[in-house]
Amino acid sequence: MTDVAAPAAANGSVSKSQRAYAWIRERIVRQDFTPGYRLVLSALAADLGMSVVPVREAIRQLEAEGLVTFKRNVGAHVSMVDDTQYRHSMQTLAILEGAATALAARRLTAEDVRRARDVNARMTEALDQFDPPAFTRLNQQFHTILYAPCANPRVLELVDAEWARLGHLRASTFSFVPGRAHESVREHENIVRLIEAGADPAAVERAAREHRLATLDAYLTRDHDHEHSREHNRERPDEAVSRPAP
Numbered sequence: 001m002t003d004v005a006a007p008a009a010a011n012g013s014v015s016k017s018q019r020a021y022a023w024i025r026e027r028i029v030r031q032d033f034t035p036g037y038r039l040v041l042s043a044l045a046a047d048l049g050m051s052v053v054p055v056r057e058a059i060r061q062l063e064a065e066g067l068v069t070f071k072r073n074v075g076a077h078v079s080m081v082d083d084t085q086y087r088h089s090m091q092t093l094a095i096l097e098g099a100a101t102a103l104a105a106r107r108l109t110a111e112d113v114r115r116a117r118d119v120n121a122r123m124t125e126a127l128d129q130f131d132p133p134a135f136t137r138l139n140q141q142f143h144t145i146l147y148a149p150c151a152n153p154r155v156l157e158l159v160d161a162e163w164a165r166l167g168h169l170r171a172s173t174f175s176f177v178p179g180r181a182h183e184s185v186r187e188h189e190n191i192v193r194l195i196e197a198g199a200d201p202a203a204v205e206r207a208a209r210e211h212r213l214a215t216l217d218a219y220l221t222r223d224h225d226h227e228h229s230r231e232h233n234r235e236r237p238d239e240a241v242s243r244p245a246p
Contacts, residue, residue: 016054021061023048028067028078029167039068039076065161086166090216093162098209100147100155101191102201107149113196116145120188127182132175139174142188146195146208173219180218187211 014022024044027033039059045052059076062068066085070076079085119142126135140163150156174181191207 016050017057017061020044020048020050020055020058024055024058025062025067025164028062029164033078035078035080037078039078041076066165087216087220089162089165090212090219093159093166094209094212094216096155096159096162097143097147097212098205100150100152100159101143101208102205103152103155104147104150105195105201105204106198107151108146108195112145112149113192116142116188116192119145120185120192123181123188124185127185130174130178130181132178135174135181139184146191173215177215177218177222180215183218184211184215187214 024033024039033039041052041055041059045055048055059068059070063070063076067079068076069079119138123135123138123142126138147156147159174184187207188211191204191211194204194207
């Protein structure tokens with residue numbers, strides 16, 4: 001079988017385990033490999049055109065990131081989704097992305113700011129015919145523009161890892177709290193204005209962190225409201241109203 005990553009191997013810049021890691025991770029993030037999907041090492045190795053050894057190393061790395069769960073006598077499978085993991089990832093991303101955005105702020109060019117504003121304008125236009133997954137992709141693009149110039153590669157690596165984890169946990173938070181999208185684009189503009197004005201990095205970091213936590217709060221509030229509604233309907237079944245799934 002032809003090695004799917006043959007071009008990368010030509011210059012020896014990427015190891016086989018790194019190529020396997022990137023290939024498997026991408027399919028988890030895209031949800032080609034959905035939660036609970038069994039990851040058979042021999043089958044993955046055959047698809048990648050390599051031995052099982054680098055695939056096993058890639059699986060261990062994905063396990064360390066929480067995207068894969070390994071059980072003795074069962075094997076590896078894509079981790080299941082739960083709200084605790086989502087909350088932890090959002091809290092972690094709020095801290096990491098806030099720091100990355102602050103570190104990048106004074107390295108952003110006028111062109112970078114223009115690109116960020118263009119993406120946010122597209123997000124604003126998308127509010128009329130709301131498509132949560134598409135909106136989420138634009139949202140990630142907006143934030144990537146702002147934090148990409150961060151000079152600390154380790155911080156960038158951690159931010160990208162949490163974005164990937166979120167992509168696995170939630171295809172789009174905005175599917176659950178669509179009203180949050182309107183507030184999000186306004187907060188984006190506020191972050192861009194702070195950067196444009198040369199605000200203190202601490203102010204930029206705080207704005208970016210609070211922006212991320214506001215989305216988490218909206219999601220958690222939504223869960224609380226739905227739980228309250230269920231309790232109310234159990235107490236007054238005669239007035240219960242069916243609620244569509246989010």
